[in-house]
Amino acid sequence: MLTQRPKGTQDILPGESWRWQRIERNMREICALGGYREIRTPVFEHTELFQRGVGDTTDVVQKEMYTFEDKGGRSITLKPKGTAGVARAFLEAHLEAEPLPCKMYYVFSPHMRYEKPQSGRLREHHQLGIEVFGAKDASCDAEGIKLAMDQLRACGLSQLRLEINSIGCPACRAAYSERLKAFLMPKLEKLCKTCNERFERNPMRILDCKDPGDQELVKDAPSPIDCLCEDCRAHFDSLQRYLNALSIPFTVNPRTVRGLDYYTRTVFEVFLDIKEDFPALAGGGRYDGLLASLDGPDVPGFGFGMGEERLLLALDKMGVTEPESPVYDAFIVTLGEDARVHGLALADELRQNGIRCDIDHAARSMKAQMKYASKTGAPKVIIIADDELSKGVVKLRDMNTKEELELTREQLIEQLL
RNA sequence: GUGGGUGUAGUUCAGCGGUUAGAGCGCCAGGUUGUGGCCCUGGAAAUCGUGGGUUCAAAUCCCAUCACUCACCCCA
Numbered sequence: 001m002l003t004q005r006p007k008g009t010q011d012i013l014p015g016e017s018w019r020w021q022r023i024e025r026n027m028r029e030i031c032a033l034g035g036y037r038e039i040r041t042p043v044f045e046h047t048e049l050f051q052r053g054v055g056d057t058t059d060v061v062q063k064e065m066y067t068f069e070d071k072g073g074r075s076i077t078l079k080p081k082g083t084a085g086v087a088r089a090f091l092e093a094h095l096e097a098e099p100l101p102c103k104m105y106y107v108f109s110p111h112m113r114y115e116k117p118q119s120g121r122l123r124e125h126h127q128l129g130i131e132v133f134g135a136k137d138a139s140c141d142a143e144g145i146k147l148a149m150d151q152l153r154a155c156g157l158s159q160l161r162l163e164i165n166s167i168g169c170p171a172c173r174a175a176y177s178e179r180l181k182a183f184l185m186p187k188l189e190k191l192c193k194t195c196n197e198r199f200e201r202n203p204m205r206i207l208d209c210k211d212p213g214d215q216e217l218v219k220d221a222p223s224p225i226d227c228l229c230e231d232c233r234a235h236f237d238s239l240q241r242y243l244n245a246l247s248i249p250f251t252v253n254p255r256t257v258r259g260l261d262y263y264t265r266t267v268f269e270v271f272l273d274i275k276e277d278f279p280a281l282a283g284g285g286r287y288d289g290l291l292a293s294l295d296g297p298d299v300p301g302f303g304f305g306m307g308e309e310r311l312l313l314a315l316d317k318m319g320v321t322e323p324e325s326p327v328y329d330a331f332i333v334t335l336g337e338d339a340r341v342h343g344l345a346l347a348d349e350l351r352q353n354g355i356r357c358d359i360d361h362a363a364r365s366m367k368a369q370m371k372y373a374s375k376t377g378a379p380k381v382i383i384i385a386d387d388e389l390s391k392g393v394v395k396l397r398d399m400n401t402k403e404e405l406e407l408t409r410e411q412l413i414e415q416l417l
Numbered sequence: 418g419u420g421g422g423u424g425u426a427g428u429u430c431a432g433c434g435g436u437u438a439g440a441g442c443g444c445c446a447g448g449u450u451g452u453g454g455c456c457c458u459g460g461a462a463a464u465c466g467u468g469g470g471u472u473c474a475a476a477u478c479c480c481a482u483c484a485c486u487c488a489c490c491c492c493a
Contacts, residue, residue, distance in 0.1 A: 058491090060491075080492095116489095118487060120492095127493055280492080281493075309493080366452060367449080367452070370454095371453050373453065374454060381453080383451075387451080404452090
């Protein structure tokens, strides 16, 4: 259908864009306080960037990318993940030569994945988040997590649950993977079908399988934390120290495993702390090997992404509602074309003075204009008709008290300011 | 990709074989030739998702298809 949006997309209509602006404003303010500056990267990149930067074996790359060949024969992919593009921009501009860390944030970044849509999951969604390059200490991780929590709280969410974990460095992961496989091998027959598929591809994913039978079977599985090397262990310990210093409650969940290849050490997810299932609001972690894997310098990284649609969904879910502020400070009701001529000039003058106002452009009846003013929530109405024109005044009506004053232009502006 | 649910005015829904498919809300107009919210009256607005089949007769039953939606996989 011509007038139907593509599957898995959403329009942000005039009546709701203010909600987006509000959460994005919160993010900008919070980030500015911590010295993060905005970065904007393209909505499409060379396909190879995502294959290398996200991971060839991940579901995102294997079956969810919007990939096409452009007219120049290049393979192009619509951004399915944010970090790879930011990493590419960082490397291309050689920001590693500038003072580090490089602290960046982004808002309203569109992400496209070919998935089957459902609640909180779209084919195009928008993320806000941060990326930091060149800070290896866990204080960076803690600060970033605090920022995510602050952002959610600033938007009006208080019931939050932070889950952290450490999946270690590649060496720890290899060791853990072996240990986990050894543990799972004898139970393989009893595990569900998808877990059997996961066994070779990504055994860690079996740990957060939703199947109750499987959960029971893997209850005593070894924890990745037990396989951490000395450095990774120390990093995870200091992360917890920092989080405590920031008074951020958290739970260590060894089952939290980000399904992307580039993560190292810290991974975390933030959930709504409620009984019902609700998808993660934010997720992220450390990716110390990412830049090097893109042939860049050995510079560590940390970041998180937060789904704006999911955040808004969570606000609805938790009943955090705030009415839209009225579109107008005043609405100008005019009767007849002479009045409209004056009304339009007056509207312009008021706008020059920073007063948000509008005038009827449809030559409707006074009743209809009053009704419109009322519907839009305008607190004041300015009435201009023959009577006012001949007297050289306008009438200012207070829509709540119904009080009406006859005023000159100067008096009117004074009143409205 | 797998599985469930739902498609009827702008919107939320009723109708579930039998005249011309209804209602609430919204929209427009009038009651009130210069005054909104409440009330009253009227009006516009629907190829009943689409295609095929069964039937004397289909919005209603059957099949297919598309869309929306929810869950799984995965992820924000």
